[in-house]
Amino acid sequence: MPSLKVIQLRQALAEKFPGMRMRLEAKPARESGPEPDLFQNCLVKGALNELSAGRESTGSATMMRALIAHAAARNQIMAAVDGFDSLDVSALEPAELARLLWIRCRDAETALKAADLLLRDGNLPLIFLDLKLNPEAQLRKIPATTWYRFQRLVETTSAICLAITPRPMIPAARARFVLKTSFALRDLERDAPELVDAASWEADALGQRNANLHSA
């Protein structure tokens, strides 16, 4: 429970920054359940993170959507490098769209070049690299050194780079999450926070250790 001074400070800030107040007011709807930003507490800043979703309909896009909403609610700007031009932007809110730089690529090679430019730029605190739908033939051509280079680039910033892949394939990832859920037709009736809560995932040993290091 926050102290009285913290509450007073929050109230004063809410009056001074009306935009913030809007977000604070929107918050109570989520008070009953856990935070939707499932990975946000474990994603490592200044490092390469991997979200691996092997099968179809495991919820990787829904997770990415939740992270976009989470970042937009905190007024963060972000970039989504879309390796197979598959992002459904019609599901995003205007506030999320206004904070999103969407790079539409048709192959993994172009997506990696785009991600390289964004990582070198260093302006954006959150970068998604979505390779989930890219054909295996394209992914096999990515040399491991590419990922190490990305790690070297991102570690000079405080950005989070989250790569979404069809299988664990990033040796340089500091945190790796493997989605285990398999959603069914009845799940289409559930709203996004419910689905995020229902998603099961596991972090591999390296990822968990790094997450602990980060939180420590």
Next chain:
Amino acid sequence: MFAVVQLPDFFLQAALRPEPELRGQAVALVDARLAKPVVVEPTAAARRQGVEAGMTPSQAAARCPGLAVRNRNAAQELCAAEILLQTAFAFSPNIESTAPGVCTLDLTGLPLQTEAAARAWAAKLLGALARFNLDARAGFGPNPGLAWLAARAAAPALWLADPKKFIFDMPVSALRPPMEILQALDLWGVQTIGNFAALGKDQIAARLGQEAVQLLETIETRRPLKLVSPPVEFAERMDFEREIETTEALLFVLNRFIGQLALRLDAVYLVVAELHLRLALASGDHYERVFKIPSPTNNLQILFRMLQTHLETLRADSPVTALELRAEPGKAGRHQFGLFEAALRDPNQFAETLARLSVLCGPDNAGSPQLSASLRPDSFRMAAPEFSSGKTPLPVAPRENSIRQGLQLRRFRPPLAAHVEFRGNQPALIHSQRCRGPVVATQGPFASSGDWWEPGRSWAREEWDVQTEAGLYRVFRSPEGCFVEGVYD
């Protein structure tokens, strides 16, 4: 008190300003617009080897084998004149454009009562011009005419403590009289301005006419200046003697132009807010492009990279014959990052990255998506993101009519053609590039249509959400056939 700033060999200096390395070498400036092109101004090194004004280029080259020849460049002369006025205006608000390469300044109100103060002031002014590769001289006198005479004799600054003594022994030719007056005075044995003035205005008027009197009055009277304001335009131009076909050559010139423009703006405490590039092509066409600087700056590297990124991808039908780079001035941005603000740390770097991404992925494939006011599936357009400081949009309320969907769809663009077998009005078997097999469960059909009021744009479809062993998909049927629109993920 007045000051005159003069750029000796103005046309030559203007032509050599983009090539400062040639100033110490033997160069002859040729006026190619004359019926018979001749050397108009040689450099000091060329003069030492016998090159003189009035020679033909071949005569000059015969005397000086290593002679470099440059043509008079009207665009560069205009730039040099602008620089002279803009620089002078930073030192005195009352300036006159007296002649090409000559600027007269009224020093009234300035604390320049002593020679030492005037020399220090002149050193700053001449130093400012030297940054633009322009060598200047400054002369101080009680009237504009005397100040101009002092400037011609200055090395590099001259303060006339005793004007009468200064002009007494000066040759009459310094007043630049017409040839017939000069010849008459020569016949009479009048060689100096002192002797000329001793004739008396009445005698001069009676014998040589009013024109000769006016010559004397230019150094005796204090005429009012024709005040001008320096142009607010900051531009660098160059007409190429040879057509430019490669980006490297263009970038070399542009790099120097940017340096000069940044210096000019720096002198008046402004920064570059926009760059306007104009290329004249040999075909007669022009190519123009405006570069808006997200965070106005005079940083040479940032400005140059912005131009370089664009020019590396530019393909023109014909070579470049002339180049103009114009800078729109602005004030340097001051921004303090807020506690809850997620502004870009380096907007200029981001603009460059965005330009590179546009080149890499295509101009319509990098930006912020904006939804169209239509129910047509996947209807949006790409817009330039506005993440610059102070422009980050405030949180926007959710769309009231948005379809709150839990499981996110990954779209196949374009939708994948599929062979779908129906049982009743429900899909029973799907065969497409990404999904195939029997359908385990379905929802639908969900019918939608729109744009029926616009000929050729109407659309209608029936959608089903289907589950197969592999996953969840959205399938639709339209007049064109059956398609898999995406996978729920």
